[in-house]
Amino acid sequence: MIKEKQETCMQMDEIKIRDGVLFYDEHFYKNDEADQLYQLLENEIEWEQEELKIFGKWYKVPRKTAWYADKGVRYKYSGVVHEPIPWTAGLLEMKAKIEAYTGHSFNSVLLNWYRNGSDKMGWHADNESELGENPIIASLSFGETRRFDLRYQADKTEPKVQLHLAHGSLLIMGGTTQHFWQHQIPVQKKIEKGRINLTFRLIKSRT
Numbered sequence: 001m002i003k004e005k006q007e008t009c010m011q012m013d014e015i016k017i018r019d020g021v022l023f024y025d026e027h028f029y030k031n032d033e034a035d036q037l038y039q040l041l042e043n044e045i046e047w048e049q050e051e052l053k054i055f056g057k058w059y060k061v062p063r064k065t066a067w068y069a070d071k072g073v074r075y076k077y078s079g080v081v082h083e084p085i086p087w088t089a090g091l092l093e094m095k096a097k098i099e100a101y102t103g104h105s106f107n108s109v110l111l112n113w114y115r116n117g118s119d120k121m122g123w124h125a126d127n128e129s130e131l132g133e134n135p136i137i138a139s140l141s142f143g144e145t146r147r148f149d150l151r152y153q154a155d156k157t158e159p160k161v162q163l164h165l166a167h168g169s170l171l172i173m174g175g176t177t178q179h180f181w182q183h184q185i186p187v188q189k190k191i192e193k194g195r196i197n198l199t200f201r202l203i204k205s206r207t
């Protein structure tokens, strides 16, 4: 099984980084399928506008979000514990395709909709304790290609990594990536259209 898993991931391009594991498949979905999935997600997902309290003042999160998962799985993001929405058929299909391809299973997905290039996500690592020691995160992107930056925490001289996550692509982050690296989606003012990202995760502990 382990051998099979490795072979499956070997079909993906490995992006070599220090103290981390990244695999990327630019064409996980064909273009026309990806177009349809973008529309489906934009219309069917129960998008929320979250607000965050920073130093006593409320700010709108600069993107729309949604959280779908198995029953009973809870997750804290943007400082709030979220109850999951039950899976839709479309999301379950995507999950099954990723599971078959990678040999890893997932019980939840966090969705982010960046409506244009002003929507963003700041530097962070997906290192919440619920995800366990070395989480595997499977990230699907649809819509506009956005930059995905990674920076190494312990040694600022390590060069930043810049990826461009394409329409229909799959990125896998694994190994110790979340210990040593942070990532962000920076503002790209010239981008006028939207991008939807789904990060499939396995939540191990139930808060």
Ligand SMILES: O=C(O)CCC(=O)C(=O)O
Residues within 6 Å of the ligand: 110, 112, 121, 126, 139, 148, 165, 183, 185, 197, 199
């Ligand atoms: O939009 C992306 O590609 C990244 C999303 C992300 O980092 C997250 O949901 O934790």
Ligand SMILES: [Fe+2]
Residues within 6 Å of the ligand: 124, 125, 126, 183
């Ligand atoms: Fe993240």
